Amino acid sequence: MDDHPQARTAAPALTFYGAAGTVTGSKFLVDGARGRVLVDCGLYQGEKRWRERNWEDFPVPPETIDAVALTHAHLDHCGYLPALVRGGFTGPALTTVGTAALAAVILRDSARLQEEEAEGARRGGWSRHDPPLPLYDVADAERAIAALQPLEPAGAADGDRGKSVAPDTQSVCVGPGAGVEVTFVRAGHILGSSSVLVEVDGAGVLFSGDLGRPDHPVLLPRARPPAARTVVIESTYGDRAHPEVDPEHRVMADAIRRTIGRGGTVVIPAFAVDRTEIVLLAIADLIERHAIPDVPVWVDSPMALAALDIYRDPAHAAELRPDALERLRRLHGLRSAHTAEESIRLNTPGTPCIIVSASGMATGGRVIHHLRHLLPQSRNSVLLTGYQAVGTRGRDLQEGAREVKITGHYVPVRAEIVTLDDFSVHADADELLTWLGELPETPETVHVVHGEPAAAQALADGIRRQFDCAVSVPRYGERVLLD
Missing domain, CATH: 3.40.50.10890 (Rossmann fold)
Incomplete structure (x- = not known):
């Protein structure tokens, strides 16, 4: 893992603390002289080598993070928040209204399940730890829920917590002297899901979050993304196209x-x-x-x-x-x-x-x-x-x-x-490339995350073929500058 300074950096930078080399555990740190924001705060799931990272100390002292911005409420994007709060994070967790409502349910359930699993392991004797403990408990989840700060619905009057920008866009300023602007744009994946644009010290980075499909049976399709010189894009289905949906199932x-x-x-x-x-x-x-x-x-x-x-x-x-x-x-x-x-x-x-x-x-x-x-x-x-x-x-x-x-x-x-195959609400490879093509201008750099290695590499290759920009598949802990 790359070393990361605990103090704020002079030049804005982006560090990949999750969803790098795997499809879970999304955590991306954006920091600069005027603020430090963690985009997503997800739990690792799946293979043991990744799940064990949930138990490691967070690489940056949580109390130095000004805010968390959640793209949506799935556990691999919000489920680590109680652990971050337990570790000392005291800032707001910025969300949309829909994400805040769902995240409260998910975090309470996650904490309850972890407590139950720890107790079950203790009674059954199938844990190697004595005593087995949960990663966090219900009290930690409630503190994390209290930190959720939903932006006002788009179209509402300006307020202390957020401001309306456009029908599909909401933004808020955070950090010392409100030095970081965070903008949410509808992603059409689950209720409240968003792509997130973070702008600090003159540099902007756009996080796709999990992108939905244009024919989601319940939700409106995603909105057009804003311009950004740096883009972080998911690649869950980066190596394949979804079969045609059968309406008759x-x-x-x-x-x-x-x-x-x-x-x-x-x-x-x-x-x-x-x-x-x-x-x-x-x-x-x-x-x-x-x-x-x-x-x-x-x-x-x-x-x-x-x-x-x-x-x-x-x-x-x-x-x-x-x-x-x-x-x-x-x-x-x-x-x-x-x-x-x-x-x-x-x-x-x-x-x-x-x-x-x-x-x-x-x-x-x-x-x-x-x-x-x-x-x-x-x-x-x-x-x-x-x-x-x-x-x-x-x-x-x-x-x-x-x-x-x-x-x-x-x-x-x-x-x-x-x-x-009829129920995926993740964009496939062609739909991910289409979303990139909808940016007002081609970004200078695209980082491909949140996918198994083969899927991430396949999407990276597709981006290179179609767009004139630098492309990377970052490793865990890698840090890059945002010019």
């Missing part, structure tokens, strides 16, 4: 019909935020068209149920497609498993059903105990929706693992495993 329908026909349970690991909404709308459509049997559909994730309420809130309607709010509010026949006892009963439901449960890559949450009980039975099926990162159980199942390790035990995989 035939692969999903076929898998559900097969499973119900043999008396089994369909388990759908789904991210609690946004993915659950999209999956539920697809299931509702299939039932309404009689493409699948009308069986019980369970949402077994307190966080997903809370996020669904936020998506249904008319306060966020300006981010949704015109018919999306009404479609979400019309979802009927859903059954909610709120308590742990209700969740456990779903492992022996007694009748064919569909369970939608977090997390989406099967790295934690209630879906873990469903997989432990239901994977060994061939009548059941697991439908994987969207990207599965290397090192996750979802990726192992996707690649044909015959057994997976869950809470210290190896579980045989006899259930049918189906990958669905």
